[in-house]
Amino acid sequence: MSLGDLPPLREALAAHGLMARKAFGQHFLLDLNLTRKIARVAEVGPGDVVIEVGPGPGGLTRALLETGARVVAIEKDARFRPLLEALGSVAGDRLELIMDDALKVDQAALACGPAHVVSNLPYNVGTPLLIKWLTGPWTPLSLTLMFQKEVAERIAAQPGSSAYGRLAVIAQATARARLAMEVPARAFTPPPKVDSAVVRLTPRADRPSPARLEALQHVTAAGFGQRRKMLRASLRPLGGEALAQAAGLDPRARAETIDVAGFLRLADAWLAGRDRLRPAPQ
Known part of the structure; x- marks a missing residue:
């Protein structure tokens, strides 16, 4: 058959x-x-x-x-x-x-x-x-x-x-x-x-690393969690206006206008800030 x-x-x-x-x-x-x-x-x-x-x-x-x-x-x-x-x-x-x-x-x-x-x-x-x-x-x-x-x-x-x-x-x-x-x-x-x-x-061959993907999920959850608000407000738990500026983005912009590259820069900026605040090993 x-x-x-x-x-x-x-x-x-x-x-x-x-x-x-x-x-x-x-x-x-x-x-x-x-x-x-x-x-x-x-x-x-x-x-x-x-x-x-x-x-x-x-x-x-x-x-x-x-x-x-x-x-x-x-x-x-x-x-x-x-x-x-x-x-x-x-x-x-x-x-x-x-x-x-x-x-x-x-x-x-x-x-x-x-x-x-x-x-x-x-x-x-x-x-x-x-x-x-x-x-x-x-x-x-x-x-x-x-x-x-x-x-x-x-x-x-x-x-x-x-x-x-x-x-x-x-x-x-x-x-x-x-x-x-x-x-x-x-x-x-x-x-x-x-x-x-x-x-x-x-x-993609240039797929983000696991750490970068985790950061991307954090910033997108915050940004789109209040999608009608400006980044300086929606991203406040992660750094708000300072985080947006560190990523080269207008803090007054809304998440729905930010392209994928912009969100990856936000993820990188959040990771960099988190690493700076992490206590040094004893």
């Missing part, structure tokens, strides 16, 4: 009496034309290792396997084990199934080397997983991820736009991000209340 001989996803779901669970943020993408398009956006093929989170019934998994890639699928919902194991019986050792919570799994250990991440992420864990991949110790080769359209727009937003905020700064400081395609709500079963979009992220 080949991948093309497998029953349609709707038939497989019906045969097992499976429905999406709202608690898991599940919305199934069953159109193989769409999942194949996502696989093309991901630019994966034979010899590549792909980590997929939340495969559900396996629509995107099928498309990824069709490229010749090896897929490590992490699924929390045990109801989908029979469907994914049936897919594995055809794909052989090119599909590894991990029944676990992706927020707790060590992806680096699973991949055993460089790997891409391609996922139609469950809505309720999408952003935490993205931050984990972008700021954690393991860096994927690329990330091709589907989010709610609003979240996708926040990831790729530019300074001065209403969508620009902390998520955009962290994502763009660590990766090159672009909106690759939009997917209407009607494409899903059941359809969510909002449209979705696929974001393609390629980690």
Whole structure:
């Protein structure tokens, strides 16, 4: 049997009496034309290792396997084990199934080397997983991820736009991000209340160091925590006007107007000030 001989996803779901669970943020993408398009956006093929989170019934998994890639699928919902194991019986050792919570799994250990991440992420864990991949110790080769359209727009937003905020700064400081395609709500079963979009992220070679990333998270949390206030007010807990000036920024500017480079300078200035105040070793 080949991948093309497998029953349609709707038939497989019906045969097992499976429905999406709202608690898991599940919305199934069953159109193989769409999942194949996502696989093309991901630019994966034979010899590549792909980590997929939340495969559900396996629509995107099928498309990824069709490229010749090896897929490590992490699924929390045990109801989908029979469907994914049936897919594995055809794909052989090119599909590894991990029944676990992706927020707790060590992806680096699973991949055993460089790997891409391609996922139609469950809505309720999408952003935490993205931050984990972008700021954690393991860096994927690329990330091709589907989010709610609003979240996708926040990831790729530019300074001065209403969508620009902390998520955009962290994502763009660590990766090159672009909106690759939009997917209407009607494409899903059941359809969510909002449209979705696929974001393609390629980690930067000059990715900030762990200390700099930690500082960036501090200054963005403060700056966007009160986004309508000027930097001298929103950054007051971290140094306020003096910190902004040390980064070469106008203290009267608002966070939403500061580009990624400006926030990295704020992170550097905060780190430098913290180091000056740190007691000398005895």
